[in-house]
Amino acid sequence: MFSGIDRPRQPLHPMAGLILSFLTLTLGLALGQPLNLYLFMASLALLYLVAGYGRTMVRVFRLLGVIALVVAGLAYLAGDSVAGSLMTLGRIALVGLSSVPLISVHPTQLSRALTQAGCPRIIALALLITIRFVPVLASEMQRIREAMTIRGVRFHWTNLRHVYRALLLPLVVRLINISDLLALSVETRGFSLSERGTVYKPVRWRLKDALVGMAFAGVIAGALVL
Amino acid sequence: MKTRDIVFLAIMAAAVTLVGFLTIPLVLAIPIPGVRSVPAALFYGLLLALGALKVRRIGSILAIAALNGLVLLMMSWIMFLNNVIAALIVELIVWLLFRGYQKERAILLGAGLYAPLTIPANLLVAIFIGGEYLGQLLATPWLVALMLLAAGVLGFAGAFLGLRIGKELNKAGILKTA
Numbered sequence A: 001m002f003s004g005i006d007r008p009r010q011p012l013h014p015m016a017g018l019i020l021s022f023l024t025l026t027l028g029l030a031l032g033q034p035l036n037l038y039l040f041m042a043s044l045a046l047l048y049l050v051a052g053y054g055r056t057m058v059r060v061f062r063l064l065g066v067i068a069l070v071v072a073g074l075a076y077l078a079g080d081s082v083a084g085s086l087m088t089l090g091r092i093a094l095v096g097l098s099s100v101p102l103i104s105v106h107p108t109q110l111s112r113a114l115t116q117a118g119c120p121r122i123i124a125l126a127l128l129i130t131i132r133f134v135p136v137l138a139s140e141m142q143r144i145r146e147a148m149t150i151r152g153v154r155f156h157w158t159n160l161r162h163v164y165r166a167l168l169l170p171l172v173v174r175l176i177n178i179s180d181l182l183a184l185s186v187e188t189r190g191f192s193l194s195e196r197g198t199v200y201k202p203v204r205w206r207l208k209d210a211l212v213g214m215a216f217a218g219v220i221a222g223a224l225v226l
Numbered sequence B: 001m002k003t004r005d006i007v008f009l010a011i012m013a014a015a016v017t018l019v020g021f022l023t024i025p026l027v028l029a030i031p032i033p034g035v036r037s038v039p040a041a042l043f044y045g046l047l048l049a050l051g052a053l054k055v056r057r058i059g060s061i062l063a064i065a066a067l068n069g070l071v072l073l074m075m076s077w078i079m080f081l082n083n084v085i086a087a088l089i090v091e092l093i094v095w096l097l098f099r100g101y102q103k104e105r106a107i108l109l110g111a112g113l114y115a116p117l118t119i120p121a122n123l124l125v126a127i128f129i130g131g132e133y134l135g136q137l138l139a140t141p142w143l144v145a146l147m148l149l150a151a152g153v154l155g156f157a158g159a160f161l162g163l164r165i166g167k168e169l170n171k172a173g174i175l176k177t178a
Helices: A014-030 A034-050 A054-077 A082-103 A107-116 A121-150 A160-188 A207-225 B003-027 B035-054 B060-073 B077-098 B104-129 B132-139 B141-171
Strands: none
Touching (some): A014 A034, A014 A082, A014 A107, A014 A207, A014 B077, A034 A054, A034 A207, A054 A082, A107 A121, A121 B060, A160 B035, A160 B141, B003 B060, B035 B060, B035 B141, B077 B104, B104 B141
Protein backbone atom coordinates (compact mmCIF):
# COMPACT_ATOMS: atom_id res chain seq x y z
CA MET A 1 0.00 0.00 0.00
CA PHE A 2 2.60 2.56 1.03
CA SER A 3 5.95 3.14 -0.60
CA GLY A 4 8.92 1.47 1.05
CA ILE A 5 6.83 -1.29 2.62
CA ASP A 6 8.05 -4.81 1.95
CA ARG A 7 5.29 -6.92 0.48
CA PRO A 8 5.10 -10.71 0.88
CA ARG A 9 5.43 -12.75 -2.30
CA GLN A 10 1.81 -13.89 -2.04
CA PRO A 11 -0.12 -11.21 -0.15
CA LEU A 12 -3.58 -11.97 1.18
CA HIS A 13 -6.69 -11.01 -0.75
CA PRO A 14 -7.29 -7.28 -0.11
CA MET A 15 -10.73 -8.00 1.38
CA ALA A 16 -9.22 -10.63 3.70
CA GLY A 17 -6.62 -8.03 4.75
CA LEU A 18 -9.39 -5.51 5.42
CA ILE A 19 -11.36 -7.95 7.59
CA LEU A 20 -8.27 -9.12 9.51
CA SER A 21 -7.18 -5.54 10.12
CA PHE A 22 -10.61 -4.49 11.39
CA LEU A 23 -11.01 -7.49 13.68
CA THR A 24 -7.46 -7.26 15.07
CA LEU A 25 -7.95 -3.68 16.24
CA THR A 26 -11.52 -4.13 17.47
CA LEU A 27 -10.81 -7.27 19.49
CA GLY A 28 -7.47 -5.97 20.77
CA LEU A 29 -9.13 -2.81 22.10
CA ALA A 30 -11.74 -4.93 23.86
CA LEU A 31 -9.08 -6.85 25.82
CA GLY A 32 -8.74 -5.22 29.23
CA GLN A 33 -5.68 -6.97 30.72
CA PRO A 34 -2.11 -6.39 29.46
CA LEU A 35 -1.30 -10.12 29.58
CA ASN A 36 -4.31 -11.02 27.42
CA LEU A 37 -3.51 -8.24 24.97
CA TYR A 38 0.12 -9.32 24.65
CA LEU A 39 -0.85 -12.99 24.22
CA PHE A 40 -3.34 -11.98 21.52
CA MET A 41 -0.72 -9.90 19.73
CA ALA A 42 1.97 -12.58 20.04
CA SER A 43 -0.38 -15.16 18.47
CA LEU A 44 -1.21 -12.79 15.63
CA ALA A 45 2.45 -11.87 15.09
CA LEU A 46 3.24 -15.56 14.78
CA LEU A 47 0.38 -16.02 12.33
CA TYR A 48 1.51 -13.07 10.18
CA LEU A 49 5.10 -14.34 10.31
CA VAL A 50 4.00 -17.73 8.98
CA ALA A 51 1.86 -15.97 6.35
CA GLY A 52 4.96 -14.17 5.02
CA TYR A 53 4.54 -10.75 6.65
CA GLY A 54 7.75 -10.91 8.73
CA ARG A 55 9.55 -8.13 6.84
CA THR A 56 6.44 -5.94 6.83
CA MET A 57 6.14 -6.35 10.61
CA VAL A 58 9.79 -5.46 11.15
CA ARG A 59 9.34 -2.35 9.02
CA VAL A 60 6.16 -1.27 10.83
CA PHE A 61 7.57 -1.86 14.32
CA ARG A 62 10.86 -0.16 13.50
CA LEU A 63 8.83 2.98 12.80
CA LEU A 64 6.26 2.58 15.55
CA GLY A 65 8.37 0.95 18.28
CA VAL A 66 10.22 4.12 19.27
CA ILE A 67 7.01 6.16 19.37
CA ALA A 68 5.25 3.47 21.42
CA LEU A 69 8.12 3.31 23.93
CA VAL A 70 8.27 7.10 24.28
CA VAL A 71 4.49 7.42 24.77
CA ALA A 72 4.39 4.57 27.31
CA GLY A 73 7.47 5.99 29.10
CA LEU A 74 5.87 9.43 29.30
CA ALA A 75 2.64 7.88 30.60
CA TYR A 76 4.65 6.09 33.31
CA LEU A 77 6.53 9.28 34.25
CA ALA A 78 3.20 11.14 34.38
CA GLY A 79 2.10 8.79 37.17
CA ASP A 80 0.48 5.95 35.27
CA SER A 81 0.83 2.46 36.78
CA VAL A 82 3.10 -0.18 35.21
CA ALA A 83 0.03 -2.08 33.99
CA GLY A 84 -1.41 1.14 32.51
CA SER A 85 1.85 1.99 30.75
CA LEU A 86 2.11 -1.55 29.39
CA MET A 87 -1.47 -1.25 28.13
CA THR A 88 -0.59 2.03 26.36
CA LEU A 89 2.47 0.38 24.80
CA GLY A 90 0.38 -2.63 23.78
CA ARG A 91 -2.37 -0.52 22.19
CA ILE A 92 0.07 1.44 20.05
CA ALA A 93 1.70 -1.84 19.00
CA LEU A 94 -1.80 -3.15 18.26
CA VAL A 95 -2.40 -0.31 15.76
CA GLY A 96 0.85 -1.33 14.05
CA LEU A 97 -0.08 -5.00 14.03
CA SER A 98 -3.58 -4.34 12.71
CA SER A 99 -2.11 -2.35 9.81
CA VAL A 100 0.21 -5.17 8.67
CA PRO A 101 -2.15 -7.12 6.35
CA LEU A 102 -3.49 -3.97 4.68
CA ILE A 103 -0.52 -1.67 4.19
CA SER A 104 1.20 -4.38 2.18
CA VAL A 105 -1.70 -4.62 -0.29
CA HIS A 106 -0.83 -3.19 -3.70
CA PRO A 107 -3.11 -0.21 -4.52
CA THR A 108 -4.02 -1.69 -7.92
CA GLN A 109 -5.03 -4.99 -6.32
CA LEU A 110 -7.17 -3.11 -3.80
CA SER A 111 -8.84 -1.12 -6.56
CA ARG A 112 -9.53 -4.31 -8.54
CA ALA A 113 -10.90 -6.09 -5.48
CA LEU A 114 -13.18 -3.15 -4.72
CA THR A 115 -14.49 -3.07 -8.29
CA GLN A 116 -15.08 -6.84 -8.20
CA ALA A 117 -16.97 -6.43 -4.92
CA GLY A 118 -19.33 -3.96 -6.63
CA CYS A 119 -17.89 -0.82 -5.05
CA PRO A 120 -18.85 2.29 -7.09
CA ARG A 121 -16.13 3.17 -9.64
CA ILE A 122 -16.00 6.71 -8.33
CA ILE A 123 -14.77 5.43 -4.94
CA ALA A 124 -12.35 2.86 -6.38
CA LEU A 125 -10.79 5.47 -8.70
CA ALA A 126 -10.56 8.17 -6.02
CA LEU A 127 -9.04 5.78 -3.49
CA LEU A 128 -6.51 4.51 -6.03
CA ILE A 129 -5.44 8.07 -6.87
CA THR A 130 -5.21 9.07 -3.20
CA ILE A 131 -3.02 6.10 -2.27
CA ARG A 132 -0.86 6.29 -5.39
CA PHE A 133 -0.19 10.01 -5.10
CA VAL A 134 0.94 10.25 -1.48
CA PRO A 135 4.55 9.26 -2.38
CA VAL A 136 4.37 11.29 -5.63
CA LEU A 137 3.49 14.44 -3.69
CA ALA A 138 6.24 13.74 -1.17
CA SER A 139 8.78 13.65 -4.02
CA GLU A 140 7.26 16.86 -5.46
CA MET A 141 7.91 18.63 -2.15
CA GLN A 142 11.48 17.38 -2.23
CA ARG A 143 11.89 18.69 -5.80
CA ILE A 144 10.61 22.13 -4.82
CA ARG A 145 13.10 22.28 -1.94
CA GLU A 146 15.92 21.17 -4.24
CA ALA A 147 14.91 23.83 -6.80
CA MET A 148 15.09 26.44 -4.06
CA THR A 149 18.53 25.24 -3.01
CA ILE A 150 19.82 25.36 -6.60
CA ARG A 151 18.53 28.93 -7.00
CA GLY A 152 20.22 29.93 -3.77
CA VAL A 153 17.00 30.70 -1.87
CA ARG A 154 17.74 30.75 1.84
CA PHE A 155 14.55 29.14 3.01
CA HIS A 156 13.45 29.59 6.61
CA TRP A 157 10.31 28.00 8.04
CA THR A 158 9.95 30.99 10.35
CA ASN A 159 9.79 33.45 7.46
CA LEU A 160 6.14 33.32 6.38
CA ARG A 161 6.81 35.13 3.10
CA HIS A 162 9.29 32.39 2.17
CA VAL A 163 6.85 29.65 3.14
CA TYR A 164 4.08 31.29 1.09
CA ARG A 165 6.01 32.31 -2.03
CA ALA A 166 8.69 29.65 -2.23
CA LEU A 167 6.87 26.57 -0.94
CA LEU A 168 3.07 26.83 -0.79
CA LEU A 169 2.45 28.53 -4.14
CA PRO A 170 4.69 26.22 -6.22
CA LEU A 171 3.30 23.19 -4.38
CA VAL A 172 -0.32 24.17 -5.03
CA VAL A 173 0.46 24.91 -8.69
CA ARG A 174 2.05 21.44 -8.99
CA LEU A 175 -0.99 19.85 -7.33
CA ILE A 176 -3.30 21.56 -9.83
CA ASN A 177 -1.11 20.62 -12.80
CA ILE A 178 -0.90 16.98 -11.69
CA SER A 179 -4.66 16.90 -11.17
CA ASP A 180 -5.36 18.40 -14.64
CA LEU A 181 -2.97 15.99 -16.36
CA LEU A 182 -4.36 13.00 -14.53
CA ALA A 183 -7.97 13.97 -15.28
CA LEU A 184 -7.08 14.35 -18.96
CA SER A 185 -5.29 11.01 -18.93
CA VAL A 186 -8.26 9.27 -17.28
CA GLU A 187 -10.74 10.81 -19.74
CA THR A 188 -8.69 10.04 -22.85
CA ARG A 189 -8.46 6.40 -21.76
CA GLY A 190 -12.22 6.22 -21.95
CA PHE A 191 -12.90 6.06 -18.22
CA SER A 192 -16.55 6.64 -17.53
CA LEU A 193 -18.40 6.88 -14.26
CA SER A 194 -21.73 5.98 -15.79
CA GLU A 195 -20.74 2.55 -17.09
CA ARG A 196 -19.93 -0.56 -15.12
CA GLY A 197 -16.22 -1.28 -15.10
CA THR A 198 -14.44 -4.49 -16.00
CA VAL A 199 -11.39 -5.86 -14.21
CA TYR A 200 -8.33 -6.63 -16.34
CA LYS A 201 -6.84 -9.17 -13.92
CA PRO A 202 -9.42 -10.30 -11.36
CA VAL A 203 -8.12 -10.81 -7.81
CA ARG A 204 -8.91 -14.35 -6.71
CA TRP A 205 -9.31 -15.90 -3.29
CA ARG A 206 -6.69 -18.56 -2.65
CA LEU A 207 -6.08 -21.40 -0.25
CA LYS A 208 -3.72 -19.19 1.75
CA ASP A 209 -6.59 -16.76 2.47
CA ALA A 210 -8.73 -19.61 3.79
CA LEU A 211 -5.92 -21.05 5.94
CA VAL A 212 -4.98 -17.68 7.44
CA GLY A 213 -8.68 -16.99 8.00
CA MET A 214 -9.12 -20.26 9.89
CA ALA A 215 -6.01 -19.67 12.01
CA PHE A 216 -7.25 -16.15 12.74
CA ALA A 217 -10.61 -17.55 13.83
CA GLY A 218 -8.68 -19.83 16.21
CA VAL A 219 -6.85 -16.81 17.69
CA ILE A 220 -10.17 -14.98 18.12
CA ALA A 221 -11.68 -18.01 19.86
CA GLY A 222 -8.68 -18.07 22.21
CA ALA A 223 -9.04 -14.34 22.90
CA LEU A 224 -12.77 -14.74 23.64
CA VAL A 225 -12.03 -17.57 26.08
CA LEU A 226 -9.50 -15.30 27.85
CA MET B 1 -19.73 15.18 -10.02
CA LYS B 2 -17.37 15.07 -13.02
CA THR B 3 -14.30 12.82 -13.31
CA ARG B 4 -12.15 15.98 -13.29
CA ASP B 5 -13.59 17.05 -9.93
CA ILE B 6 -13.10 13.62 -8.39
CA VAL B 7 -9.47 13.53 -9.54
CA PHE B 8 -8.87 16.98 -8.04
CA LEU B 9 -10.46 16.03 -4.71
CA ALA B 10 -8.48 12.77 -4.64
CA ILE B 11 -5.21 14.65 -5.21
CA MET B 12 -6.16 17.05 -2.40
CA ALA B 13 -6.91 14.03 -0.19
CA ALA B 14 -3.45 12.61 -1.00
CA ALA B 15 -1.93 15.95 0.05
CA VAL B 16 -3.98 15.93 3.28
CA THR B 17 -2.79 12.36 3.99
CA LEU B 18 0.81 13.34 3.34
CA VAL B 19 0.51 16.34 5.68
CA GLY B 20 -0.89 14.02 8.36
CA PHE B 21 1.98 11.56 7.90
CA LEU B 22 4.53 14.36 8.22
CA THR B 23 3.05 16.31 11.13
CA ILE B 24 1.24 13.85 13.40
CA PRO B 25 4.36 11.77 14.33
CA LEU B 26 5.94 15.01 15.61
CA VAL B 27 3.37 15.25 18.41
CA LEU B 28 2.40 11.61 18.84
CA ALA B 29 4.47 11.28 21.99
CA ILE B 30 2.92 14.34 23.66
CA PRO B 31 0.30 13.06 26.11
CA ILE B 32 -2.17 15.93 25.62
CA PRO B 33 -5.63 15.00 24.34
CA GLY B 34 -6.36 16.56 20.94
CA VAL B 35 -2.78 17.70 20.29
CA ARG B 36 -2.63 15.65 17.08
CA SER B 37 -5.12 17.97 15.39
CA VAL B 38 -3.02 21.09 15.98
CA PRO B 39 0.14 20.88 13.79
CA ALA B 40 -1.76 19.76 10.68
CA ALA B 41 -4.61 22.28 11.12
CA LEU B 42 -3.05 25.03 9.01
CA PHE B 43 -2.44 22.71 6.03
CA TYR B 44 -5.81 20.95 6.40
CA GLY B 45 -7.54 24.34 6.28
CA LEU B 46 -5.54 25.37 3.20
CA LEU B 47 -6.07 22.16 1.23
CA LEU B 48 -9.76 21.83 2.11
CA ALA B 49 -10.34 25.47 1.13
CA LEU B 50 -8.71 24.82 -2.25
CA GLY B 51 -10.81 21.68 -2.69
CA ALA B 52 -14.07 23.46 -1.90
CA LEU B 53 -13.04 26.48 -4.00
CA LYS B 54 -12.60 24.33 -7.11
CA VAL B 55 -15.48 21.91 -6.51
CA ARG B 56 -18.21 24.09 -5.02
CA ARG B 57 -20.61 21.36 -4.08
CA ILE B 58 -21.85 20.14 -0.74
CA GLY B 59 -19.79 17.04 -0.02
CA SER B 60 -16.43 18.33 -1.31
CA ILE B 61 -14.87 18.50 2.15
CA LEU B 62 -16.50 15.20 3.11
CA ALA B 63 -15.04 13.58 -0.03
CA ILE B 64 -11.50 14.75 0.82
CA ALA B 65 -11.83 13.74 4.48
CA ALA B 66 -13.40 10.36 3.63
CA LEU B 67 -10.63 9.55 1.13
CA ASN B 68 -7.99 10.53 3.67
CA GLY B 69 -9.92 8.42 6.20
CA LEU B 70 -10.01 5.45 3.82
CA VAL B 71 -6.21 5.52 3.58
CA LEU B 72 -6.00 5.74 7.37
CA LEU B 73 -8.51 2.88 7.59
CA MET B 74 -5.63 0.67 6.46
CA MET B 75 -4.11 1.38 9.87
CA SER B 76 -7.09 1.96 12.15
CA TRP B 77 -10.85 2.37 11.72
CA ILE B 78 -10.80 4.82 14.63
CA MET B 79 -8.85 7.34 12.53
CA PHE B 80 -11.33 6.82 9.68
CA LEU B 81 -14.27 7.54 11.99
CA ASN B 82 -12.60 10.68 13.42
CA ASN B 83 -12.17 12.13 9.94
CA VAL B 84 -15.58 11.23 8.61
CA ILE B 85 -17.51 12.38 11.68
CA ALA B 86 -15.70 15.74 11.70
CA ALA B 87 -16.36 16.21 7.96
CA LEU B 88 -20.03 15.25 8.34
CA ILE B 89 -20.48 17.88 11.06
CA VAL B 90 -18.73 20.46 8.85
CA GLU B 91 -20.94 19.66 5.86
CA LEU B 92 -24.06 19.83 8.05
CA ILE B 93 -23.10 23.23 9.45
CA VAL B 94 -22.25 24.62 6.00
CA TRP B 95 -25.46 23.23 4.52
CA LEU B 96 -27.58 24.69 7.31
CA LEU B 97 -25.95 28.13 7.11
CA PHE B 98 -25.09 28.53 3.41
CA ARG B 99 -26.62 25.59 1.48
CA GLY B 100 -23.35 25.07 -0.38
CA TYR B 101 -19.88 26.45 -1.06
CA GLN B 102 -20.92 29.22 -3.46
CA LYS B 103 -19.93 31.94 -1.01
CA GLU B 104 -16.35 32.37 0.14
CA ARG B 105 -17.54 32.64 3.74
CA ALA B 106 -18.92 29.12 3.46
CA ILE B 107 -15.55 27.81 2.23
CA LEU B 108 -13.73 29.67 5.01
CA LEU B 109 -16.09 28.30 7.65
CA GLY B 110 -16.07 24.72 6.34
CA ALA B 111 -12.33 24.42 5.78
CA GLY B 112 -11.49 26.27 9.00
CA LEU B 113 -13.82 24.24 11.19
CA TYR B 114 -12.64 20.81 10.06
CA ALA B 115 -9.40 20.53 12.07
CA PRO B 116 -10.85 21.71 15.41
CA LEU B 117 -13.90 19.50 14.90
CA THR B 118 -11.70 16.40 14.74
CA ILE B 119 -11.22 16.86 18.53
CA PRO B 120 -14.92 16.53 19.47
CA ALA B 121 -15.19 13.79 16.83
CA ASN B 122 -12.39 12.04 18.69
CA LEU B 123 -14.41 12.46 21.89
CA LEU B 124 -17.46 10.87 20.23
CA VAL B 125 -15.38 7.90 19.09
CA ALA B 126 -13.83 7.65 22.57
CA ILE B 127 -17.34 7.49 24.10
CA PHE B 128 -18.15 4.68 21.68
CA ILE B 129 -14.94 2.76 22.45
CA GLY B 130 -14.64 3.65 26.15
CA GLY B 131 -11.32 3.00 27.87
CA GLU B 132 -8.92 5.40 29.54
CA TYR B 133 -8.66 7.83 26.60
CA LEU B 134 -12.14 9.14 27.35
CA GLY B 135 -11.08 9.62 30.98
CA GLN B 136 -8.00 11.56 29.79
CA LEU B 137 -10.15 13.80 27.61
CA LEU B 138 -12.59 14.54 30.42
CA ALA B 139 -9.94 14.89 33.15
CA THR B 140 -8.31 17.93 31.54
CA PRO B 141 -11.11 19.89 29.82
CA TRP B 142 -9.14 23.15 29.88
CA LEU B 143 -6.29 21.51 27.98
CA VAL B 144 -8.74 20.12 25.41
CA ALA B 145 -10.26 23.61 25.08
CA LEU B 146 -6.78 25.04 24.52
CA MET B 147 -6.12 22.49 21.77
CA LEU B 148 -9.50 23.30 20.21
CA LEU B 149 -8.61 26.99 20.20
CA ALA B 150 -5.16 26.35 18.71
CA ALA B 151 -6.55 24.04 16.02
CA GLY B 152 -9.32 26.56 15.30
CA VAL B 153 -6.95 29.51 14.89
CA LEU B 154 -4.59 27.52 12.66
CA GLY B 155 -7.46 25.94 10.72
CA PHE B 156 -9.04 29.32 9.90
CA ALA B 157 -5.63 30.82 9.08
CA GLY B 158 -5.04 27.92 6.68
CA ALA B 159 -8.48 28.32 5.10
CA PHE B 160 -7.88 32.06 4.67
CA LEU B 161 -4.51 31.32 3.07
CA GLY B 162 -6.13 28.72 0.82
CA LEU B 163 -8.71 31.24 -0.38
CA ARG B 164 -5.98 33.80 -1.00
CA ILE B 165 -3.87 31.34 -3.00
CA GLY B 166 -7.00 30.24 -4.86
CA LYS B 167 -7.82 33.83 -5.86
CA GLU B 168 -4.25 34.48 -6.94
CA LEU B 169 -4.17 31.33 -9.06
CA ASN B 170 -7.61 32.11 -10.46
CA LYS B 171 -6.34 35.50 -11.63
CA ALA B 172 -3.34 33.78 -13.20
CA GLY B 173 -5.72 31.38 -14.97
CA ILE B 174 -4.25 28.29 -13.29
CA LEU B 175 -7.14 27.37 -11.02
CA LYS B 176 -10.55 27.63 -12.61
CA THR B 177 -13.07 28.16 -9.83
CA ALA B 178 -16.79 27.91 -10.52
